[in-house]
Amino acid sequence: MRLATRRRFAWLAVLSPPLIWTLLFMIVPYTIMFAYSFFRKEGFSFIPDLQFGNYAALLLDPQYSQVLLRTLKIATMVSLAALILAYPLAYFLAFKVRWARLRLFLYMAVIVPLWVSYLLRAYTWKTILGSEGVLNSFLVWSGILSEPTHLFLYNQFAMVLTLTYIFIPFMVMPIYTALEKIPRSLIEVSGDLGVGPSHTFFRVTLPLSVPGILAGFTFTFCLAFGDFIAPALVGGPTGTMVANVVQSQFGVSFNWPLGGAISIVMLAIVLTIISISDRFERAGRLDLG
Amino acid sequence: MNILEIEHLTKMFAGGVTAVNDVSFGLAEGEFVTLLGPSGCGKTTMLRMIAGFESPDRGRILLGGRDVTDDPPHRRQVNTVFQDYALFPHMNVTQNVGYGLRIAGVPRSEIATRVRESLAMVDLLDKATATPAQLSGGQRQRVALARAIIRQPKVLLLDEPLSALDVKLREAMQVELKHLHQKLGITFILVTHDQKEALVMSDRVIVVDRGRIVQSGTPAELYEHPESPYVADFIGTSNLIRATFVGNEDGHHVTAFGGKQIRAKRGIRSFEPGGGILLAIRPEKVLLAKLANATTWNHFSGTVVETLFQGNILRLKLALGGGESFVIDLPLQSPRDRIEAPDVGTEVELAVDPANVIVFASDGRP
Numbered sequence: 001m002r003l004a005t006r007r008r009f010a011w012l013a014v015l016s017p018p019l020i021w022t023l024l025f026m027i028v029p030y031t032i033m034f035a036y037s038f039f040r041k042e043g044f045s046f047i048p049d050l051q052f053g054n055y056a057a058l059l060l061d062p063q064y065s066q067v068l069l070r071t072l073k074i075a076t077m078v079s080l081a082a083l084i085l086a087y088p089l090a091y092f093l094a095f096k097v098r099w100a101r102l103r104l105f106l107y108m109a110v111i112v113p114l115w116v117s118y119l120l121r122a123y124t125w126k127t128i129l130g131s132e133g134v135l136n137s138f139l140v141w142s143g144i145l146s147e148p149t150h151l152f153l154y155n156q157f158a159m160v161l162t163l164t165y166i167f168i169p170f171m172v173m174p175i176y177t178a179l180e181k182i183p184r185s186l187i188e189v190s191g192d193l194g195v196g197p198s199h200t201f202f203r204v205t206l207p208l209s210v211p212g213i214l215a216g217f218t219f220t221f222c223l224a225f226g227d228f229i230a231p232a233l234v235g236g237p238t239g240t241m242v243a244n245v246v247q248s249q250f251g252v253s254f255n256w257p258l259g260g261a262i263s264i265v266m267l268a269i270v271l272t273i274i275s276i277s278d279r280f281e282r283a284g285r286l287d288l289g
Numbered sequence: 290m291n292i293l294e295i296e297h298l299t300k301m302f303a304g305g306v307t308a309v310n311d312v313s314f315g316l317a318e319g320e321f322v323t324l325l326g327p328s329g330c331g332k333t334t335m336l337r338m339i340a341g342f343e344s345p346d347r348g349r350i351l352l353g354g355r356d357v358t359d360d361p362p363h364r365r366q367v368n369t370v371f372q373d374y375a376l377f378p379h380m381n382v383t384q385n386v387g388y389g390l391r392i393a394g395v396p397r398s399e400i401a402t403r404v405r406e407s408l409a410m411v412d413l414l415d416k417a418t419a420t421p422a423q424l425s426g427g428q429r430q431r432v433a434l435a436r437a438i439i440r441q442p443k444v445l446l447l448d449e450p451l452s453a454l455d456v457k458l459r460e461a462m463q464v465e466l467k468h469l470h471q472k473l474g475i476t477f478i479l480v481t482h483d484q485k486e487a488l489v490m491s492d493r494v495i496v497v498d499r500g501r502i503v504q505s506g507t508p509a510e511l512y513e514h515p516e517s518p519y520v521a522d523f524i525g526t527s528n529l530i531r532a533t534f535v536g537n538e539d540g541h542h543v544t545a546f547g548g549k550q551i552r553a554k555r556g557i558r559s560f561e562p563g564g565g566i567l568l569a570i571r572p573e574k575v576l577l578a579k580l581a582n583a584t585t586w587n588h589f590s591g592t593v594v595e596t597l598f599q600g601n602i603l604r605l606k607l608a609l610g611g612g613e614s615f616v617i618d619l620p621l622q623s624p625r626d627r628i629e630a631p632d633v634g635t636e637v638e639l640a641v642d643p644a645n646v647i648v649f650a651s652d653g654r655p
Contacts, residue, residue, distance in 0.1 A: 185375035188342050191362035192369045193389030194440060203392065207379050 030267070037260035046256055054261035064245065064262070071242040072269075074156060075225040078163040079171075082220045083213065085164070086171035090212075091205075093172075094179035095187075110172045118166065122230045125162040129153040129234065154236025162230045167223050171216035178212025179205070211281050218277040222270045242266060290354060291315035292476050293339070293444050298348035300334050308334040309345070310500035316444065321470050321477045323487040325523075326497035332480045335497070336446050339478070340369045353443055368437040369446040372453070374429045376421040376436075382408070383417045386436045407435040410469065427458050434466075438473060447479045451486065463489050484524050488512065496520050518649050521569040528615050530568045531651065534560040542648050544568060547610035549589045553646035565651035572604065574645035575617040577631070578638030586640040591615055593631050603630050607637070 037054055040047045058064045089110070097103040113121060128134045129152035136148035152158060182205060190200040228243035235241065242262060249259030293316040300309040308331045316322055324332040337343040339350060341362035350358045357365050376385050384391075387404045395403075408414045411431035421429055430450060437445055447466075451459045467490050470477050481487055487494045488508040495505040496519075504516045508524075515521035518529050532546035541552040544566060551568060560566055578588055591607030594614070602618045603626070609615050617639065621627050631637045 183373065183375065185371045185373055186377060188340075188362065189369065189371060189375040189436075190388075191342075192340060192367075193436065194363045195389060195392045196361075196363050199392050203388075204377060 033260040033263050035260075036256050037264050039257040039260075041255050041257050044254065054258045055265070057258060058261055058265060067240055067242050067245055068262075068265070070156075070240075071225060074160060074163070074239075074241065075221050077160045078167065078224040079217050079220040081160060081164040082168045082171040083217060086168055086175055086216065087213070090172050090175040090179055093176055107176065110169050113166075114169050119229060121166050122162055122233045125158065125165065126153065126233055129158050129161075153234055154239065156235075156239050158234040158236075159230055159239045159241075162234050163224045163227060166230065167220045170219035170223060174215035174219070175209060175212040178209040178215075182208045214277045214281050218274055221273055225270060226266065291351075292318040292353055293478075294349075294351035295335075295339070296349045296351070298335065298338060298345050298350070300331075300338060300343060301346050307500050309338070311348075312497075312500070312502055313348075314495060314502065314505065316476050316478070319474050319476055321467070321479070321490060321492045323479045323481060323491035323494045324497055325481060325484060325487040325494050327523075328482055330497045331500040332497045333448060336369070336448055336478065336480050339444070340367055340446055341365050366440075366443045367446055368440060368442040369448060370430075370433045370437045370450045372449045374421075374433040376429055376432055378421055381418050381420050382413070382424070382432050385421070385432055386439055388436065389440055403439055404435075407439040410438065410472065411435045426454055427462065430454065430462065434469070438469075438475070442475060444476045444478060445473075447477060449481055450479070452481070452483075459486075466490060488524070494524075496523065498523075515569065515647065518567050518569060521647065521649075526572055526616065527569045528572065530570070530609075530613050530615070532566055532568050534562055534564050534566045534648075536562050541643055544648060547589075547613070549587075549610065551587045551589065551646060552643040553648045554643045560648065560650065567649040567651055569647040569649060570615075570641055570645065572616045572618040573602070573620075575639050575641045577619070578640040581640035583640075583642065586642050587646065588638060588640050590636055590638050592636050593633050596630065596633060598627070603627060605631070605637075607639075 035048075036046065038050045038052070040049045040051065040053065058068070093103055093106055097106060126133070130136070131148040131150050131153070133152070135152060136145070139145040140148055186204055186208070187200060190204050191197070195203070226243050228241060228247050231239050231241040231244050235244075243266075246259050246262050246266070249255045249262065253259075295312060295314050298309055298312045299307070302308050310331070312331075312335060324335060326332045334343060338345050341357070341360060341364075345358065348358070349356055352365060352367065377388065380388065383404050386407055387400045390400045390403065404417075405414065408417060411434050413428060413431045413435065416424060416428060416432075419428075421432070424432065430453075433450070450466075451462050454462060463486055466477075466479075479487070479490060488511075491508060493505065494508055494511055496503045496511065498519060504511060504520045506514070511520060511524050515524065515527070518527070521527040522529060530546055532544045532551065535543040535545050535550065537543065538552075541554055542560070544551050544553060546568070553568065589609065591609045593605055594608050595606040597604040597606070601621060603621055605617050605619065607615045607617065619626065619630060
């Protein structure tokens with residue numbers, strides 16, 4: 001066998017498992033979903049068709065468009081909250097912790113929650129915020145409240161809080177990596193040129209960490225956007241997110257065509273976000289060497 | 290008054306390593322001084338303390354008569370050229386060079402003028418809008434220089450600025466840096482481990498070893514009058530030979546090795562007769578005896594072990610009578626010099642002027 005041919009076979013052998021995996025579990029299901037999104041629902045059966053009624057319902061029926069807008073809003077708030085909390089932490093880790101082992105330990109402390117069951121992490125906040133929860137017990141015990149309040153749980157605040165908590169590692173990791181990559185001599189030379197620490201941060205450190213911020217924002221936004229467990233646990237009636245709607249369309253509501261249409265719209269939104277952030281990242285990609 | 294005064298500077302690192310140990314020196318205005326030493330000798334730490342990136346555990350730094358020991362880097366009128374150039378990758382050349390002025394709020398038109406002047410100084414006006422990624426190593430080096438001189442610092446610090454360049458470019462930049470120094474009249478401190486670079490560029494060289502100053506002087510002084518075998522060996526090349534001290538005679542130290550008597554005019558202090566000493570002899574100061582006509586010279590012999598043709602010179606590696614290895618450099622002024630050079634295995638008679646033999650105590654002290 002010629003070398004070139006053999007090389008090609010080797011390539012195929014290496015690539016085929018992931019390719020087959022992607023085809024079977026990504027492309028095929030999405031194609032089916034895409035096809036379903038044009039079907040009609042009649043009674044308890046779905047009639048194959050090519051019509052845009054499901055997409056129209058999604059845009060025109062406030063029941064769905066509102067949920068979609070709310071989801072976008074909550075995902076944005078979660079990403080912003082995570083950014084505001086994660087940046088100082090990542091900065092502290094990358095620049096202020098001088099002892100390498102302590103840095104590793106703190107970094108692991110951020111990452112470790114990812115290995116704990118997702119459900120458990122969401123549930124934690126239920127036990128903290130609930131009417132019988134830690135926060136209420138404390139407030140009643142300390143006399144600030146005379147009786148437990150229901151204000152903490154089952155609303156959008158609780159959801160933003162929970163989702164921020166759950167997804168913050170995805171913000172810390174890329175920002176930390178970006179900050180870590182900035183040569184220390186760039187920070188030093190800024191001071192050397194007569195520029196104080198705060199200007200140095202805004203003119204050097206922050207601009208050079210933008211790729212990390214973009215990556216973290218994309219991760220957090222997309223993960224929060226598609227979440228359906230936190231809304232179910234702590235969201236309450238005003239906290240329903242678009243993924244819950246999808247879930248119910250494929251479940252109790254038994255309207256696969258509509259569920260398919262919503263899923264395709266979600267996919268489109270997420271892909272748009274990713275490509276925008278990728279474009280920004282590309283434009284700002286710099287040679288730090 | 291000295292522009293920069295370093296007093297008893299000491300810096301300890303974690304693990305009890307003393308990087309800089311009680312170092313004091315002063316710099317006159319407009320001087321070009323090199324801190325020369327092997328890597329890890331503490332020279333870069335000294336530079337970083339002068340720049341303000343490290344704070345000393347003891348000692349003071351006076352800049353223009355003012356104590357700046359506790360000032361942060363951005364309050365010191367010194368600028369640094371970093372080894373890796375440290376150009377801001379998100380700014381073009383003009384923005385890099387004008388960075389400090391822009392944030393200091395200098396008017397735009399003035400910044401533009403000064404950036405142009407600065408870039409003209411390093412001959413890089415045509416790259417004003419390029420980004421660092423589009424520049425070659427030598428051009429990045431120039432940008433870093435232009436950026437460091439634009440604020441007219443009292444002292445310019447250069448941390449191994451040429452080490453990343455290839456040999457030809459490095460030699461060209463050495464000369465250019467020297468010219469830049471003459472044009473600007475600013476005090477330069479260069480840190481390097483390259484003794485040739487130090488000799489070529491500096492008015493004064495400070496040799497550093499293990500956190501201490503070993504010797505300081507003009508390049509010629511260091512080369513001609515090393516005060517220790519360490520300096521004799523680090524600056525240029527020296528043959529260091531163990532010998533025995535015999536006595537003094539006619540203003541000469543008389544020493545012996547391998548049954549031969551070697552007379553030396555130089556040697557700073559007196560030695561115990563019969564004591565062990567070290568002789569330092571530069572390879573290019575030794576001639577083949579047949580070419581030397583002075584009778585007052587020392588004569589000794591060795592066997593050629595290897596010949597190394599280096600273009601401008603022929604280096605002979607010899608074994609002396611007691612087996613000591615010894616190198617001499619023969620100038621190649623005419624084609625005959627190479628053809629008539631002794632072959633490997635032959636024994637050659639050598640001659641050296643007593644004025645070119647230096648005696649050190651065997652413990653390394655002069």
